[in-house]
Amino acid sequence: MDAKLAALRQGYECSCGQTHHLSIGDIEVAYDVLARIPDKLRDLGFEGPVHLIADSNTLTAAGSKVADALRQAGFSVSETVFVTPDEALVPNEAALAKLFIEVPVTAEVLVAVGAGTITDLVRFAAYKMGKPFVSVPTAPSMDGYASAVSPLIVGGFKRTFSANPPRAIYADLDVLCRAPMWMIVAGFGDLVGKYTAKADWELSRIINNEYFCQSSLDLMAAALELCTSNPEGLTRREPQLIKGLMEGLILSGIAISMAGSSRPASGAEHQLAHYWEMRSLQENQHFHLHGTKVGVATPLVLGIYNKVLRFDPSTIDLNSLAESHQGPETVEAAVRAHYGSMADEILAESHGKRLTWSAREERVRLIQSKWEEIQRTLAWLPSAEVVTEMLTRAGAESSPESLGLPDEWVKDALTYARHLRSRYTVMDLAAELGI
Ligand SMILES: [Zn+2]
Ligand SMILES: [Zn+2]
Numbered sequence: 001m002d003a004k005l006a007a008l009r010q011g012y013e014c015s016c017g018q019t020h021h022l023s024i025g026d027i028e029v030a031y032d033v034l035a036r037i038p039d040k041l042r043d044l045g046f047e048g049p050v051h052l053i054a055d056s057n058t059l060t061a062a063g064s065k066v067a068d069a070l071r072q073a074g075f076s077v078s079e080t081v082f083v084t085p086d087e088a089l090v091p092n093e094a095a096l097a098k099l100f101i102e103v104p105v106t107a108e109v110l111v112a113v114g115a116g117t118i119t120d121l122v123r124f125a126a127y128k129m130g131k132p133f134v135s136v137p138t139a140p141s142m143d144g145y146a147s148a149v150s151p152l153i154v155g156g157f158k159r160t161f162s163a164n165p166p167r168a169i170y171a172d173l174d175v176l177c178r179a180p181m182w183m184i185v186a187g188f189g190d191l192v193g194k195y196t197a198k199a200d201w202e203l204s205r206i207i208n209n210e211y212f213c214q215s216s217l218d219l220m221a222a223a224l225e226l227c228t229s230n231p232e233g234l235t236r237r238e239p240q241l242i243k244g245l246m247e248g249l250i251l252s253g254i255a256i257s258m259a260g261s262s263r264p265a266s267g268a269e270h271q272l273a274h275y276w277e278m279r280s281l282q283e284n285q286h287f288h289l290h291g292t293k294v295g296v297a298t299p300l301v302l303g304i305y306n307k308v309l310r311f312d313p314s315t316i317d318l319n320s321l322a323e324s325h326q327g328p329e330t331v332e333a334a335v336r337a338h339y340g341s342m343a344d345e346i347l348a349e350s351h352g353k354r355l356t357w358s359a360r361e362e363r364v365r366l367i368q369s370k371w372e373e374i375q376r377t378l379a380w381l382p383s384a385e386v387v388t389e390m391l392t393r394a395g396a397e398s399s400p401e402s403l404g405l406p407d408e409w410v411k412d413a414l415t416y417a418r419h420l421r422s423r424y425t426v427m428d429l430a431a432e433l434g435i
Helices: 002-010 034-043 056-072 093-102 116-129 173-177 181-192 194-208 214-229 239-259 268-282 290-310 318-324 328-349 357-380 384-393 407-420 426-433
Strands: 026-030 050-055 077-082 109-114 133-137 149-154 157-162 168-172
Touching: 002 239, 026 034, 026 173, 026 239, 034 056, 034 133, 034 168, 050 056, 050 116, 056 077, 056 109, 056 133, 077 093, 093 116, 109 116, 116 133, 116 149, 157 268, 168 173, 168 239, 173 239, 181 194, 181 214, 181 239, 181 290, 181 384, 194 214, 194 268, 194 290, 194 357, 194 426, 214 239, 268 290, 268 407, 268 426, 290 357, 290 384, 290 407, 290 426, 318 357, 328 407, 357 426, 407 426
Parallel strands: 026 168, 050 077, 050 109, 109 133, 133 168
Antiparallel strands: 149 157
């Protein structure tokens, strides 16, 4: 990872046409990194008061150790601890208010000790307070550590807010290896989702001429290869693999900043996961970790790919496709009926996905003309079965049934999730071709 990041830190002009650079000053995934955090903060130029944020679990796992080390090194340290005995912490208004109340005005830097929820909360609060923050991940559970955005639940809905990436990321390998297994397999699920994220991006580059950066994808390739070649290693908590998984997840966040959008890390599998997340929020049900849902969604999306790539679009009968075509008004009415009060926002986002027949006919012809290139480019894509097996070998949930998702949610997600975002994926391709 270090060599890859060194080049980025220097900044370079990429063949994608952008100049990439890395704004995160220091990243380390290693043993005994917690004890070295005081020195590292000084190297980053911090001397003043530190405010540390953790929850009950992450305080025990790593937070206390970091606070002690900082105090011993002469830092003044204050703390916010979210007490989470029974229920999981939710990144909502109440949690944010607690931070705004408790973080002292004098704090020079915030230190977020935790996984997704703590990191997302602190990232957003730090940004609003105009303070830098340092991330101390306690589990390789998601790919947002290096990210510049915070997904939060506001007014009962999940929304993503702009913020700043952390100034540094210090992940202690000992802590990561002791993370709960359900968090480790969630991270693996998020990483496995990069297969279909990459495929969707390649697809849209070919069909829609969308901006594309191969280097951002290359950044994650080694970690994906390492973890998917030996998924059983995760069940044994092999340090080499846990480190690879964590690095892959951090690099995925960096790939997102390189591309300027979550394109390299998020495709149809994330749209399905997002749909299930929304629905569980609406119906007030227990929801699994983000990465677990992404993992389960990935073989579903690969199933669509496997089907689509075996299809020959030159056999499409345009007359019968025209007869079954649903125009923009029909689709809008269906989306409105399905999403209810959220429909306006969703319809505005995915306006371009509701096609008149003449627009769709043009799309079909365009796809037909690109078909050979699509098949050739996506020849690397694994089958749904291969990825299902990888997830199973890692001890992760691999099917909607194993997550307890009702059949109806799966069917609805495959029909309506594509309208959640303007981003083009294989679900849109399948809809355009009438598959
Ligand atoms: Zn994700
Ligand atoms: Zn690039």
